[in-house]
Amino acid sequence: MILDDIEAQKKVDASQTYESIVSYSEQCQHAFDDTASIEIPDSYRSFNKILMTGMGGSGLGARIIESLYGLQIRCPIIHMHDYDLPAWVDQETLCIFSAFSGTTEEPVENARQAIKRNCKWMAVGAGGTIIDLAIEHNVPYYKIVPTYNPSKQPRLAVGYSVIGQLRLVAATGILSLDSSEIMKINKAMRRIIDTSKREIPFDKNPAKQMAQSLCTKQVTFVAGRHLVGATHAIKNQMNENAKSMATLHEIPELNHHLMEGLAYPTSNSETLMYVFVNSLLYPERIQKRFEITKDIIEKNHVRNLVDLLTIT
Template sequence: MTILDDIKKMKSIDKSDVYGSIEQLPQQCIHAYGDCETVMVPESYIDINKIVLTGMGGSGLGARIMESVYALEIKHPLIRINDYDLPSWADEKTLVICSSFSGATAETIENAKQAIKRGCKWLAIGSGGTLIDLAQENKAPFYKIIPTYNPSKEPRMAVGYSVVGQLSLSSKAKIINFTKEDLERICSLLEEIVKKCNVEVPFKNNQAKKLAKKLFNKIVIFVGARHMLGALHTVKNQLNENSKTFSTRFDLPELNHHLMEGLVQPSSNKENLFFLFIDSDLYPEIIRKRLKITEDVVEKLGIGSYTFKVAANAKLSQAFEFIQFGGFVNFYLGMLYQTDPAPIPWVDYFKNRLGQPLGQWKKSK
């Protein structure tokens, strides 16, 4: 029997219940939307002409998903910052959305302080800490996450809270249109994926378990485009941290201008690399054509691949579809390595060396 059908064994490895956080993604989304309904965003926040989204690691996933899904719809210039400094043009006509699950992320705290200093309109998303303190002190709107449905307490596994929080507050600021109907459609889809991919479903009938086996002992290269890029980054982020696996992401059409030649050497690429292509009927026809030809090139180079086609009929739903499915794949891959997915010792080591706080959730575990 494969370990992926040994529920007792997997529970003994997954000491912090990362699996529970994956399975409860629909509940996270519903909880976040309900809590955000009480957040008041002033009318003045609509009077902006530039948008900055900030956040690091798991706390920055909402920004990436919003950026990719709504890229062609948002009327104002939008930039995502994963660094310490806001752009020089950030001013009183700029809306800055700062996200940090712990509320202690150094880069995001600095972003918030700069937004305050420059008179930007700004919003905060976090579970507490300095970020929420700054918002309260400066009377900025904020969504304080109460992570009831994130039993692992890992920020990267609070993706439903951070993403729906970002979408809800952005909708209140009239940047995008995100409705309760959108939420209900997404959660219905996520619940169907949970039914098909949960631990109770045996390997022979479980697409997520089967894909995890294909990725075992491989360097995973994600390939996608347009509205799926934020979701690809989310799954890649969780693959790094939950499966302790190296992976990277390339975007179409950009990769067609350089990456293919880089696959020739070293000769070990054939054994070590594995491409995960994300296909969608919502891609423009030229992107779908590029995807098919890229699949052909990878096959001719003798490198393994798998194509996952998202089935939902809306861009945001497709993004969430892959996040939910990818969460299960990442968990099962970690189980194949017999590695507890929760601890991130090298990230914690780095933060300790840097003198950066780990956040209240790390301290409480």
């Protein structure tokens, strides 16, 4: 079985995807340390909305941050993945443009439009045009040094992306992020990695067991509230790393349309796999909807279900 054959895995994974994934906690700590000296102009402490942009892997941080902090921060957080800034983006908008390569055309165009509108903006990337523009216009930026992302793939720089952008936002005073929180994050990630790393055999490894369950299915992830962004990142990893079809639906929204589409095609019962990303921290109404949704799916003869329960 290749899931227990480390040498075979290394041959398939020549780009070091695995090494980047097991280094997520180091990425978080590295980003936290590297952003400690970033200075934010006083003018950046006054804004009434936040726009975060980025494409593909470079946009994962924005989605995770919006899901985690959307109900806590006193102003709207909006993520966008397109060329043109909306008309509402103005001098009272804090913009963060992310491009790991620094050359992705959509966020670079976003930055150029922000410059024309005299917006408050910041940049995140490992170099390239987006960082050059930030330096030229003397705006705050976080230049990623991807020591703990040996694959050099944007989608595998999640730790850098999330913590780097959070630190930029925190520097404005709208939220706090201290070293104790990073320690908690790193401890939680290390615990998961230690139980799922490739040295752990299949019969004791939940990640390998799930991989076998999902590998021949079209996967639909189901998540809610604070875990939507993180689940989108998982879906992205399946698309780009595993080269597999995967989609994401949110509760409660999916209850208002998806249930009607379970009957056809009739092959659904064989080809679909639902992965429920549940949480004890969801509001009671959301938790109840998870249970009801699972029941409805099973009654439609789609019995391929995986229920992930987390306290986070």
